[in-house]
Amino acid sequence: MALKKKDLLGIDYLERAEIEEIISTAESFKEVSTRDIKKVPALRGRTIVNLFFEPSTRTRTSFELAAKRLSADIINISSSTSSVVKGETLLDTARNIEAMNSDMIIVRHSMSGAPMILAKALKSSVINAGDGAHEHPSQALLDLFTMKERLGKVEGLNIAIIGDIAHSRVARSNILCLNKMGANVRICGPATLIPAEIGKMGAKVYSRPEDAIDGADVIMMLRIQMERQKSGLFPGVREYSRFFGLSAERVRLAKKGVLIMHPGPINRGVEISPEVADGPYSVILDQVTNGVAVRMAIIYLLTEGRGAA
């Protein structure tokens, strides 16, 4: 069991078999987190660096716990404390870190493609923990894990992703991942938040959430960022919420037993009503729990693949 690549940069660069391998490995790791002693010795002596150029609590913590439960040493570097503010380039920062013999660098960056620069230049494995509006592969994998756990399979299912698709790396990674797994992906949002030619990535575009939700097995809501209002992409929260928010009425249009997902952090009452977020169909917190297992699998399989563990 191993991933035969140095880096995990995006779903776009994974084969279906590799995705399945990550999911099945995560299934066996999930149990570790339920033990009293939540640790396996698999990566003892490995050094992993969380290099976060963008604020993040959830993803950073999830990767950190994943590494610790595998017994790796992990340190966190965030942009506010790094030399980036002193004008050092991304490559120089990363080379300096690697000079301390890191085995793996987990990078979050506000600019699309930044992890690719590191992957090309470094000997360490690089995991993309979210780059700009490009990809967030570990999120798509934990979403897939959650769907499979709850529904058994995703092949042939209808999955609606609703919200700001244009600025969302979660949407892109999910569209790519769900397509590779044979699901039907529907996306929905105001046209100002739907990127050009998104259909070519394998998503059907809907203007009305009612149509996107109709008969859906999974509804994935995306966070709407308030600054998009200032750049003229939608008139305001009130109107957005009325036309695109997920209310209990809209949920009723979906299949019975629909899963309600959200990558977090949620804006209660904006893209999702509190009763839906906390309701019986919501698996939002399962996503968070599963995130640790999936990230353990990613870290483990990349290390195995390099014959290092």
Added chain:
Amino acid sequence: MTLIIKGGRVIDPASGIDKAQDIYIDGDRIVRPPKNNKKPAGAEVIDAKGLIVAPGLVDMHCHLREPGFEYKEDITSGTRAAAAGGFTTICCMPNTSPVNDSRSVTEFIIAQAKKAGFCKALPIGAITKGSMGAELAEMGEMAEAGCIGFSDDGKPVANAEIMRHALEYAKTFGRTIISHCEEPSLSAGGVMNEGAVSTRLGLRGIPSAAEEVMVARDISLARLTGARLHIAHVSTAGSVELIRRAKAEGINVTAETCPHYFTLTDEGVMSYNTYLKVNPPLRTEADRKAIIRGLSDDTLDVIATDHAPHAASEKDVEFDLAPFGISGLETALALAMALAHSGLIPMVELLKKLTVNPALALGMAPPSLAPGSPADIVLIDPEMEKTVRPEMLLSKGKNTAFSGLVLKGWPIMTIREGKKIESKP
């Protein structure tokens, strides 16, 4: 008689000549062959068998970076690269530091190029002071000092009224306005073509409309003012169509494109290769084909390099942070030759877009190989194949977008004012 170029295929786009012929040079001029065709004593003979002999190339759009950005390029290295690329005259854009919006910067550029001795540099002056788009620069005095045209290249003139006045004012001094067409409110923050590739990469796109909106505006202003307008670096099918219609209407407009727009597409950016980051951005295959059609039906008059050298350290960063631009002086001819080799554009027409047409767009005398003309000549080996490698470039800007590409047809000698230019340092 000082120099004889013997046995070459002479292509002189000004007269339409394309035949085997010898060229005789005396001092800095091309002269008539001697009556008895005998070799005059003391003349050096260049064997041009198998070579194309054409007028020295003219690039009406490049960036020499001096003054201010000498770490990217200076006038010596840039004109040397130009000579190596077969150019004998180049026009450099004013986005230096300080901006070339004054007589003193103009005179400095001309003097530096003369001192370097590789190639003639004709400055393009700024349209507005500091290229800030607010007040007209002193175009009259700059024209007097040697500016051959005016442009705020790199920045559009966003205010339509300023652009109108610029066209009118430049007309007074017989100069062309070169417009960098980009509606800034539509392109803001964009780093590549908006389309399927930008969506997949999560990069902010620049829609074709950002260019076309301003092409349409400037054509209307050219119609209004009757002034001479030249559209720089056309990249979209829509722009080509707008220019085609304007020309049919008889509006005084010319247009250029650059080798990267008829060679590459935005698909190449899939690997976040910052060496393909250029403004306007590389577009789609449909645009690329429309550009070639525009060249072949003369909607696009000129092939210009938009040579935009940058330091490696500036390009080896996040895609969003890398500067726009491709180092292009030394690969332009070879890339253009591909259009002739593939039969898309006849060789004479192709060379016209690299010699006569840019000169005419700027109101200069068209270069020619007729007796009496200045002896500015390029010798091209149409069959020579060479792989583009960044380190072979003489420009300080090693930021070629064509690394690894095998191209056929290269300039092998540049003659300016009757002298062979030795560009290799």
